[in-house]
Amino acid sequence: MASSDDERSSHMRWAQLRFAVVGPLLVAPPEKGDLQKALEELAAKRWASPVTGKLKVFGFSTIERWYYQAKKEQVDPVKALARSVRRDAGQSRALNDAIIAWLLNNYQQHPSWSYRLHADNLHAWIGQNPERGLKPSYSAVVRFMGRKGYYKKPRARSPRSPAYKRAQEHREVTEVRSFESEYVGAVWHLDFHHGSRQVLTSAGKLVTPLCLCVIDDYSRLICHAQWFVHENTKCLVHAFIQAIQKIGLPRALASDNGSAMIAEEFTQGLDRLGISHNLSQPHCPYQNGKIESFWGNLEGRLMAMLEDDERLNLQRLNQLTQIWLAREYHMVEHSETGQTPMSRHAHGKSVLRAAPDLELLQSVFRRDQKRTVRQSDGTFSLQGGRFEVPQAYRTLKKITIRYAKWDLSQVHLVDPRTEKCLSRLYPIDLVKNADGRRRAIDRQLPLPLLERELTEPPLLSKMIEEFAATGLPTPYIPLTEDEELS
Secondary structure, X not given: OHHHHHHOOHHHHHHHHHHHHHHHHHHOXXXXXXXXXXXXXXXXXXXXXXXXXXXXXXXXXXXXXXXXXXXXXXXXXHHHOOOOOOOOOOOOOOOOHHHHHHXXXXXXXXXXXXXXXXXXXXXXXXXXXXXXXXXXXHHHHHXXXXXXXXXXXXXXXXXXXXXXXXXXXXXXXXXXXXXXXXXXXXXXXXXXXEOOOOEEOOOXXXXXXXEEEEEEOOOOOEEEEEXXXXXXXXXXXXXXXXXXXXXXXXXXXXXXXXXXXXXXXXXXXXXXXXXXXXXXXXXXXXXXXXXXXXXXXXXHHHHHHOOOOOOOOHHHHHHHHHHHHHHOXXXXXXXXXXXXXXXXXXXXOEOOEOOOOHHHHHXXXXXXEEEEOEOOOOEEEEOOEEEEOXXXXXXXXEEEEEEEOOEEEEEEEEOOOOOOEEEEEEEOOHHHHOOOOOOOOOOXXXXXXXXXOOOOOHHHHHHHHHHHHHOOOOOOOOOOHHHHHO
């Protein structure tokens, strides 16, 4: 999750902190009359800033407002808690027309200068011409030139397991207790399980299948179970989407630290759906005990009946698993709850949310990553290939893209502030580009063609004047022309 957080903008990290504050109230809504007490308890706590890490407190009314904002939004409560983007975002109020014209002309003459040198010369020019306005900050100059695509151009010149030990220490100093959620949909558990027998694939190979199962903590209902050949994020997302479509959106998900569970596509998708992700400690399977208990039922009942099935393949195994879940597991009284999973799920108090449509679900389980755009041809690299950026966005030096590793047919350019998809991105077609046809670029502020003045830059001129005012000679002894040529 850390790498994922680094990629997210600060305002989204603040939104996730606000969701972390009010999330427990959504997972387990307070009884009537208890909301004020719960809010007061949250207001008394101290929370670490997602940017500085410093501890701070939030007021009662602030947390109350966050609670109702998140409760009102069914699909993405985290986004509802994000700060709105300012209407004047991306606009500079520090640069007037005269300063903009000077910067454009100066860049035309000195494209190899750094932003700092442009800004220092601008400040020197304004010092000589105070009627042109106030000196803009260095950051304002950088933002303006970056938006216009005026980047610095090269100057012409030659050229044994620590996790296991921690788990052992944790078990020695911390007691283990069973727990159960109070509401349907409050917590789901998810895990992969290696089957006890092999199946024959269409390629004629024997493989050991893996079952991905999602179980509701309160009712013990199996939201979805499916067998796969691989344990990867693609299979995980494929199964989890089906669980959401069948049952609805849960409030929290518990899983282990498998590579598929902590992949950015999955973790960022959970964030966008407002699902808290609780990871168990490595080498502590008892923390996900309900689903571990289900594996014993699956192997002892279903797989035991299939031990002599010579026709068993992946498709038949999945079909028989769904039949067994529907006709036996969900209909048999659970030894711990005293109810069937189906009945307990239907009659229990629920905090489930309505499931979004399939297209939205498929679009959220992707990762956001930053890429650097090549200024020469407006492309960027992605998993060994190159993708083109639309002409309208080629002035961006850094872009944020959204994609899934297993499906590069859906790559999008997104606004990191609003997380809105701006444009679909396609791989570069080198053969098509070889036909020589190119679209003309429509510049918003074309560089005016002015006569170049053979004068020193303002900053150098200022230094010359200041040194001359000292009355000192230049501290060096020149050679005569004959001595230089000898």
